[in-house]
Amino acid sequence: MLSEFQKTLLQSVKAFQSTQLVKNKYENVLQHLDSGIILFDSEGVLTFVNVEMAKLMELPRQSLIGCNLLQMLRHPHLSRYLKRKVIRIYRETFLYGKKFHELVDEYGRNWLITITYGDQMDGDFLLSVKDVSDYKRIEQTAYHNDKLAMLGKISAAIAHEIRNPLTSIRGFIQLLRPHLIQLGRDEYARIILAEIDRANDIIHEFLNSSKPSAPLKSVIDIPTLLGEVVLLTESEALMKNCEIVLSLPEDSSMTVSIDTKQIKQVLLNIIKNAMEAIEEMDAEHRGMIDISAHSEGELVYITIRDNGNGMDQNLMNRLFDPFFTTKEKGTGLGLSVSYRIIKNHRGHISVDSTKGIGTVFEITLPMVDSKSAVVGASQ
Ligand SMILES: Nc1ncnc2c1ncn2[C@@H]1O[C@H](COP(=O)(O)OP(=O)(O)OP(=O)(O)O)[C@@H](O)[C@H]1O
Ligand SMILES: [Mg+2]
Incomplete structure (x- = not known):
């Protein structure tokens, strides 16, 4: 017992x-925390340091335990960069009572340092260091996006307002036109009017592209759509010495639910670019624009291939950027608007090109079941 x-x-x-x-x-938990932790007792002696902190300071943990701040600063292996930062944090904490410090290290990473002391710590000083680079990046992206959205709104408002004075100028130039003709200066009026129209076109396209217009969908067969587009472009192509060839697989159903006007605009933009690329070649060059479509799984692929002047990688990287153009009279909005339209249709647009040989654009769109689509469209 x-x-x-x-x-x-x-x-x-x-x-x-x-x-x-x-x-x-x-x-054990503290040791393996993803934040660095260091604890000084009320005498200023370092009593605890976790693995992460020792890693950040690039010093062995055991060589730190038992040091006071001065001894730590005199550590032969503590980098000069860290010494300066420790002194700064010490000063700001004890002179200005600052408890949170933000640092950016030599590699551009952001660190948040928090000091906790006072009654809640029984006289101890706890210092924790956390890598907040990801939060900073998110914060900056959000700020950047906000700024872009704001800029977009301001630009759209300005663009809209510029249209009114342009209309007045256009009207007055037309009134002045007979006088200019008398002076033998009709050419001036013609140029002014053409330039005003160009400015109006840019504003119109900009407003169209900045508006996140939701597609007004209806059901259509891709061959019908392509047939209509070819009909619209054929005569212009002929004048520019190029031929448009449409190849479609036989008896294949390719039904899509799209905003026909918008998708037509995309196809016309790409064909117009193709014609302009062909024009850049020498006069004897016989231009060819091949348009084809096929379906695979639930997707339809539309391909537009030209044998125009082509592009290098550098140009291709910027192709879909708004206002990027290599043309004297281009607005650089054609493809950026097209990109948005295709994205709004949950589709995809890609390009492949070889300088001096030609370019291929490929558009992918989701198909709909032709039978259920007809029912859906008539509802
Ligand atoms: N098929 C193509 N072949 C060669 N370059 C092309 C082709 N399509 C587009 N590009 C290049 O991409 C640029 C951007 O095209 P985008 O259609 O966006 O604007 P743009 O044609 O210059 O102007 P806009 O369409 O407003 O008249 C063009 O300036 C041209 O350099
Ligand atoms: Mg264009």
């Missing part, structure tokens, strides 16, 4: 062991 004393001793040992277990558990 155990005496009363032995029982009490056994209980105390058990209690000590369980406290020790809990302590080890928490210490």
Whole structure:
């Protein structure tokens, strides 16, 4: 039988062991936290440093335990960069009572340093360091997007307002035209009117592209759509010495639910670009624009291939950027608007090109079941 004393001793040992277990558990958690942690006691002696902190300071943990701040600063392996930062944090904490410090290191990473002391710490000083680069990046992206959205709204408002004075100028130039003709300066009026029309076109396209217009969908067969587009462009192509060839697979159903006007605009933009690329070649060059379509799985692929002047990689990278143009009279909005339209239709647009040989544009659109689509369209 155990005496009363032995029982009490056994209980105390058990209690000590369980406290020790809990302590080890928490210490283990602190050791492997993804933030750096360092603890100074009320005498200013470093009593705890976790793995992450030692890694950040590039010093062995054991060489830090038991040091005071001065000894730590004199550590032979502490980098000069860190020494300067530690002194700065010390000054700002004790002179200005600052508890949060933000640092950007030599690799551009952002760090948040938090100091906790006072009653809640029983005289100890806890310093934690956290890598907040990802949060910073998100914050900056959000700020950038906000700025872009704001800029977009302002530009759209300005563009809209510029149209009114342009209309007045256009009207007055037309009134002045007979006088200019008398002076033998009809050419001036013609140029002014053409330039005003160009400015209006740019504004019109800009407003169209900045408006996130939702597609007004209806069901159509791709061969019908392509046939209509070819009909619209054929005569202009002929004048520019190029031929448009439409190749479609026989008896294949390719039904899509699209905003026909918008998708037509995309196809016309690409064909217009193709014709302009062909014009860049020498006069004897016989232009060819091949348009084809096929379906695969649930997608329809429309390909527009030209043998125009082509593009290098550099140009291709900027192709869909708004206002990017290599043409004297281009607005650089054709493809950026097209890109948006295709994206709004949950489709995809890609390009492949070789300088001096030609370019291929490929548009992918999701198909709809032709039978259920007709029912859907008539509802
Ligand atoms: N088929 C093509 N072949 C060669 N270059 C092309 C082709 N399509 C587009 N590009 C290049 O991409 C640029 C951007 O085209 P985009 O249609 O966006 O504007 P743009 O044609 O210059 O002007 P806009 O369409 O407003 O008249 C063109 O200036 C041209 O350099
Ligand atoms: Mg264009």
